[in-house]
Amino acid sequence: MKMDLSLYSSDDWLEHSVHGSFYYDGIKFNALVIPSSIEAMKTFDVRDDDIWINTYAKSGTHWTSEIVHLILNHGNPETIDRTTTQGNIEMIYFQKDSYDEGKTRHLPFYKIIEKAPSPRIIQSHLPVKYLPPGIDEKKAKVIYVARNPKDVITSLDRFVGNNEMGDYIRWQGALKEFMAGTRNYGSWFDHVKTSWDLRHQENRLFIKYEDMKKDPKGAVESIAGFLERPLSEDTVQKIVKNSSFKGMKKSFDKIEEAGKEELVKAMGKYPYMSKGVVASWKKRFTVSENEEFDRVYQEKMADTDLRFDFE
Numbered sequence: 001m002k003m004d005l006s007l008y009s010s011d012d013w014l015e016h017s018v019h020g021s022f023y024y025d026g027i028k029f030n031a032l033v034i035p036s037s038i039e040a041m042k043t044f045d046v047r048d049d050d051i052w053i054n055t056y057a058k059s060g061t062h063w064t065s066e067i068v069h070l071i072l073n074h075g076n077p078e079t080i081d082r083t084t085t086q087g088n089i090e091m092i093y094f095q096k097d098s099y100d101e102g103k104t105r106h107l108p109f110y111k112i113i114e115k116a117p118s119p120r121i122i123q124s125h126l127p128v129k130y131l132p133p134g135i136d137e138k139k140a141k142v143i144y145v146a147r148n149p150k151d152v153i154t155s156l157d158r159f160v161g162n163n164e165m166g167d168y169i170r171w172q173g174a175l176k177e178f179m180a181g182t183r184n185y186g187s188w189f190d191h192v193k194t195s196w197d198l199r200h201q202e203n204r205l206f207i208k209y210e211d212m213k214k215d216p217k218g219a220v221e222s223i224a225g226f227l228e229r230p231l232s233e234d235t236v237q238k239i240v241k242n243s244s245f246k247g248m249k250k251s252f253d254k255i256e257e258a259g260k261e262e263l264v265k266a267m268g269k270y271p272y273m274s275k276g277v278v279a280s281w282k283k284r285f286t287v288s289e290n291e292e293f294d295r296v297y298q299e300k301m302a303d304t305d306l307r308f309d310f311e
């Protein structure tokens with residue numbers, strides 16, 4: 001569906017520079033977000049049929065999102081309405097023009113989501129405490145995807161290493177910040193542990209990237225079950241195929257051909273698809289970085305029974 005800009009008043013558009021970063025509540029964010037967008041989450045109007053995909057960045061957000069879209073579209077990527085996920089990795093980022101150097105007027109993307117048709121599929125990297133309280137009041141469904149942190153930081157480095165979205169912080173600095181919990185969106189450790197503790201709530205599903213890789217069919221079935229969308233065996237197979245790494249690239253090729261994927265302009269083809277495997281961290285970490293990471297990991301994960309596969 002094409003965006004209807006006449007729906008937005010001049011007050012919705014903001015003069016804003018998307019460069020740099022800021023702190024909100026002691027947590028660092030890049031300037032693709034603004035404090036008022038985070039504030040707006042306190043009163044954001046959640047619908048009971050919303051489907052939220054909540055992750056720490058680079059944990060499989062878009063993969064999961066594609067699976068959910070496919071479940072709602074009987075496995076058919078052609079009929080997906082990408083209004084609430086198009087070109088955006090985060091509901092509180094700015095709409096596409098924010099990646100265009102020449103433009104200074106931006107529309108916070110959550111304003112588009114506010115007007116989007118139901119059921120909305122909404123992606124956010126916000127830590128749980130900043131998500132709208134309406135999620136639990138309305139019992140909207142939340143799928144939390146977690147991924148082993150060594151692959152998360154490796155993937156993040158490939159994605160934003162040495163560019164503005166990553167504050168030009170190169171590998172060693174990024175790894176240090178990640179271990180200290182001071183990267184954008186705060187501590188990965190707190191992010192995953194908080195959602196793990198909420199996993200038994202009936203409106204929440206906690207899944208892991210590594211389990212999705214090991215058993216894609218099981219992942220599709222578990223997500224469909226959680227969303228109360230029973231699927232035929234044929235449709236499950238179709239979804240597994242179309243949400244595979246290869247299948248998604250095919251769909252995104254078509255989106256690009258149709259000129260719909262705006263982020264492609266700024267970040268190259270398939271910005272959210274790089275290797276798509278478990279353990280690419282092994283090619284990135286040195287032996288001593290790995291030892292240090294393991295030490296920090298043991299310390300920070302000592303108070304949880306949440307565990308990850310690292311290979």
Ligand code: A3P
Nearest residue numbers: 058059060061062063155244245273274275276
């Ligand atoms: P890598 O950089 O390790 O390849 P997010 O969507 O949260 O930004 O996560 C991006 C990561 O998910 C990237 O990891 C990307 O390649 C991977 N990914 C995207 N689509 C996938 C798919 N269909 N199957 C497996 N991994 C996928």
